[in-house]
Amino acid sequence: MLKLKYLTHGVDCMGINFHDRRNKDSYTTRKADQTWKETMERLVRPATRKHAVDIGCGGGIYTKALADLGVSSVTGVDFSEAMLTGAREKIGADRRLTLQKGSAQDTGLEDGCSDMVLQRALIHHMKDLHPCFLEARRLLREGGVVIVQDRTPEDCFLPGSEEHIRGYLFSLFPRLVDQEVNRRHRSERVVHELEATGFQQVSVHRLWETRHRYPSKERLFEDLRARNGRSILHELSNDEMEELIRHLEMELPEGEIVEKDRWTIWQAVVRE
Numbered sequence: 001m002l003k004l005k006y007l008t009h010g011v012d013c014m015g016i017n018f019h020d021r022r023n024k025d026s027y028t029t030r031k032a033d034q035t036w037k038e039t040m041e042r043l044v045r046p047a048t049r050k051h052a053v054d055i056g057c058g059g060g061i062y063t064k065a066l067a068d069l070g071v072s073s074v075t076g077v078d079f080s081e082a083m084l085t086g087a088r089e090k091i092g093a094d095r096r097l098t099l100q101k102g103s104a105q106d107t108g109l110e111d112g113c114s115d116m117v118l119q120r121a122l123i124h125h126m127k128d129l130h131p132c133f134l135e136a137r138r139l140l141r142e143g144g145v146v147i148v149q150d151r152t153p154e155d156c157f158l159p160g161s162e163e164h165i166r167g168y169l170f171s172l173f174p175r176l177v178d179q180e181v182n183r184r185h186r187s188e189r190v191v192h193e194l195e196a197t198g199f200q201q202v203s204v205h206r207l208w209e210t211r212h213r214y215p216s217k218e219r220l221f222e223d224l225r226a227r228n229g230r231s232i233l234h235e236l237s238n239d240e241m242e243e244l245i246r247h248l249e250m251e252l253p254e255g256e257i258v259e260k261d262r263w264t265i266w267q268a269v270v271r272e
């Protein structure tokens with residue numbers, strides 16, 4: 001079988017290796033967007049929450065953002081020591097935050113320790129949702145809320161535009177469509193699994209979140225070449241990456257680029 005070693009740091013298969021130290025800053029370089037903060041304010045009223053757990057916390061961007069929104073203390077959990085190292089370096093000392101190693105299926109935290117669980121950009125990395133929803137349910141006390149944020153196939157396949165840059169990937173490289181369909185969960189499936197796990201009042205929300213503001217196209221291209229924070233870019237060879245950049249050079253206007261992603265957010269509660 002053809003081995004594409006050049007594609008990604010330290011592994012000879014496609015896809016990002018979360019455990020490779022060279023990828024430790026993949027999820028540290030952005031800030032939580034204002035639209036995300038406003039959505040969290042509206043859905044979970046963070047200032048009323050004593051403790052939150054951010055599962056699959058990556059670089060800790062949203063772990064810290066929850067504390068900044070008023071959650072008294074937040075524990076970020078990730079199964080990758082490399083990601084946790086990146087998060088610790090980025091966040092520095094912050095007494096409101098704890099970062100610890102654990103899996104989404106077994107965080108190692110106590111039953112009922114929390115009144116909010118966040119799983120952002122986590123579930124497309126797991127085939128079977130039930131164990132990670134069961135773990136979220138176990139961590140929550142009565143009245144607690146889970147927020148699951150990810151992209152459905154419908155979110156991913158919106159056409160490319162000067163804001164929705166991710167959309168160009170699928171028109172240029174149709175083979176990525178199959179892969180995305182395989183790993184992205186449909187909304188109905190997520191709702192079903194949350195209900196099957198015993199969550200109640202499941203609701204679904206859509207969010208256009210600003211991913212990043214680039215002062216110029218060149219800065220966007222640097223970020224693409226570094227494959228920062230978008231695991232699907234690890235599926236492209238270096239030649240394909242250059243093809244994408246040549247295409248974007250023609251499609252995108254000069255000046256600032258405001259890149260946005262469309263997300264689906266599922267909210268559910270443990271009834272009092």
Ligand SMILES: C[S@@+](CC[C@H](N)C(=O)[O-])C[C@H]1O[C@@H](n2cnc3c(N)ncnc32)[C@H](O)[C@@H]1O
Nearest residue numbers: 018056057058078079080083103104120121125
């Ligand atoms: C796409 S990143 C998202 C990081 C962060 N939540 C964000 O939104 O910026 C996915 C993260 O989930 C972690 N992860 C993937 N599978 C996991 C599992 N089974 N248990 C714990 N963490 C996991 C990865 O190490 C990575 O940090």
